[in-house]
Amino acid sequence: MSELMPVLLALTILIGGVAGAAVLTWFERRLLGVWQDRYGPNRLGPLGIGQVAADMIKLLFKDDWVPPFADRLVFIFAPTAIVVAMMMGFAVVPFAPDMMIIDVNIGLLFFLGMTSLAVYSVLLGGLASNNKYALLGGLRSAAQMVSYEVFMGLSLIGVVMMTGSFSLVDIVEAQTDVWFCFSQILGLIVFIIAGIAESHRLPFDLPEAEHELTAGFHTEYGGMKFAMFMLGEYLGLMLISCMIVTLFFGGWHGPMLIGEWLPPFFWFSFKVFVIICFFVLLRAAIPRPRYDQLMSLGWKVMLPITLVNILVTGAVLLWMEGVA
Amino acid sequence: MLSELRTMWEVLKHTFTKAETVQYPEEMPYLAPRYRGRIVLTRDPDGEERCVACNLCAAVCPVDCIALQKDTREDGTWYPEFFRINFSRCIMCGMCEEACPTYAIQLTPDFEMCEYDRQNMVYEKEHLLIDGVGKYPDYNFYRVSGMKTATKDKGEALNEARPIDTKSLLP
Numbered sequence: 001m002s003e004l005m006p007v008l009l010a011l012t013i014l015i016g017g018v019a020g021a022a023v024l025t026w027f028e029r030r031l032l033g034v035w036q037d038r039y040g041p042n043r044l045g046p047l048g049i050g051q052v053a054a055d056m057i058k059l060l061f062k063d064d065w066v067p068p069f070a071d072r073l074v075f076i077f078a079p080t081a082i083v084v085a086m087m088m089g090f091a092v093v094p095f096a097p098d099m100m101i102i103d104v105n106i107g108l109l110f111f112l113g114m115t116s117l118a119v120y121s122v123l124l125g126g127l128a129s130n131n132k133y134a135l136l137g138g139l140r141s142a143a144q145m146v147s148y149e150v151f152m153g154l155s156l157i158g159v160v161m162m163t164g165s166f167s168l169v170d171i172v173e174a175q176t177d178v179w180f181c182f183s184q185i186l187g188l189i190v191f192i193i194a195g196i197a198e199s200h201r202l203p204f205d206l207p208e209a210e211h212e213l214t215a216g217f218h219t220e221y222g223g224m225k226f227a228m229f230m231l232g233e234y235l236g237l238m239l240i241s242c243m244i245v246t247l248f249f250g251g252w253h254g255p256m257l258i259g260e261w262l263p264p265f266f267w268f269s270f271k272v273f274v275i276i277c278f279f280v281l282l283r284a285a286i287p288r289p290r291y292d293q294l295m296s297l298g299w300k301v302m303l304p305i306t307l308v309n310i311l312v313t314g315a316v317l318l319w320m321e322g323v324a
Numbered sequence: 325m326l327s328e329l330r331t332m333w334e335v336l337k338h339t340f341t342k343a344e345t346v347q348y349p350e351e352m353p354y355l356a357p358r359y360r361g362r363i364v365l366t367r368d369p370d371g372e373e374r375c376v377a378c379n380l381c382a383a384v385c386p387v388d389c390i391a392l393q394k395d396t397r398e399d400g401t402w403y404p405e406f407f408r409i410n411f412s413r414c415i416m417c418g419m420c421e422e423a424c425p426t427y428a429i430q431l432t433p434d435f436e437m438c439e440y441d442r443q444n445m446v447y448e449k450e451h452l453l454i455d456g457v458g459k460y461p462d463y464n465f466y467r468v469s470g471m472k473t474a475t476k477d478k479g480e481a482l483n484e485a486r487p488i489d490t491k492s493l494l495p
Binding site for chain 2: 033034035036037038284285
């Protein structure tokens with residue numbers, strides 16, 4: 001039985017992840033509607049939740065078409081890469097004290113590695129489509145995701161230094177008293193911004209900027225292959241939200257003053273929900289920057305901030321060690 | 325940076341504002357009386373057709389969706405033998421209503437005229453004619469126009485002066 005548990009849990013998370021991403025497509029549209037003074041999909045089923053099934057049926061019955069000028073093998077492989085990479089990322093997320101698939105001592109690095117793998121999906125998708133707009137989208141995503149990966153990794157160094165471990169469980173345990181969102185506020189800001197850029201969501205969706213590049217890297221994709229890209233994007237959104245909660249908002253711990261009178265999984269999912277709402281708010285409020293603005297923001301603002309954060313965190317930790 | 329945060333706050337405040345959407349099939353939007361929708365042909369207060377088949381509406385129509393043919397009644401008044409509007413072409417611009425000298429053609433606040441068969445979008449006179457007077461309840465063209473009909477001679481219409489005798493020198 002105990003050998004079966006991780007397998008069952010993995011299956012649950014797999015199905016839960018896909019279902020969550022599907023529901024998220026509907027939820028995001030409804031929430032955007034709230035903030036833009038309209039309703040969003042509200043016709044099918046209670047509150048319009050049936051829209052999820054309708055969209056799914058529609059996408060499933062679309063012609064599974066590969067353009068004759070595309071690189072067939074890579075074209076088909078690209079959308080699966082992002083879903084696989086994001087799903088793998090969920091393996092190390094500690095949902096509750098005993099609810100995680102695996103607790104590795106390099107959990108954080110594993111997560112960073114998996115999000116880096118997702119770049120390949122966008123890149124190969126843009127390249128294999130053999131289409132100008134797709135290629136431009138792929139180029140943009142390569143530059144954007146590779147450079148924001150730098151700050152994404154660096155912004156977490158502060159958390160790792162304070163914990164002294166790469167294990168996500170250790171990081172959550174270290175936040176039992178005080179969450180890292182106070183001491184690592186700079187790291188949090190940089191991680192959120194880098195996370196949006198990494199999951200190429202609005203306002204940083206330049207790889208698929210529809211006003212300039214029709215649909216960017218997935219211009220040639222349709223049907224289920226397109227749906228896989230979308231699934232990967234929403235999985236990425238959930239994964240980033242899970243990581244923000246784990247690393248900066250105390251994971252499964254309840255809020256500091258209120259305490260933990262509810263199950264840990266509830267606190268975790270509630271916090272993830274709030275972060276997802278925040279991401280949707282960003283989408284509703286912030287316009288897309290120009291590409292050079294994105295790049296200069298990254299290298300001229302984000303990189304110095306993270307370096308200063310690492311410097312100050314290290315200095316404070318050394319000073320506290322000296323005092324103690 | 326500050327403006328981005330302010331924008332986010334302003335958007336967040338919309339959580340508590342009501343949606344502007346009108347849930348159309350269940351909830352009808354308000355259409356003003358002068359809304360430009362389905363075209364009708366009205367009658368004068370006596371119940372006669374107002375249209376005098378002058379062809380101005382057909383001439384002014386930018387998409388050429390109006391077709392009609394003039395005919396003369398026994399009392400000398402004009403009327404359209406047939407009057408046809410192809411609503412699959414009509415753009416509801418209202419220029420026919422502006423051009424009409426007799427207030428016969430009028431646009432109404434009704435837009436629900438979908439059909440499965442395009443042929444059904446072609447409205448003949450029997451479909452266009454209504455029993456009412458539309459937006460101008462008291463107007464009757466033949467009572468104010470100087471045209472001679474069986475019931476009145478030139479100069480006998482309302483507010484009309486006697487015709488001038490151009491052959492005479494007297495005032």
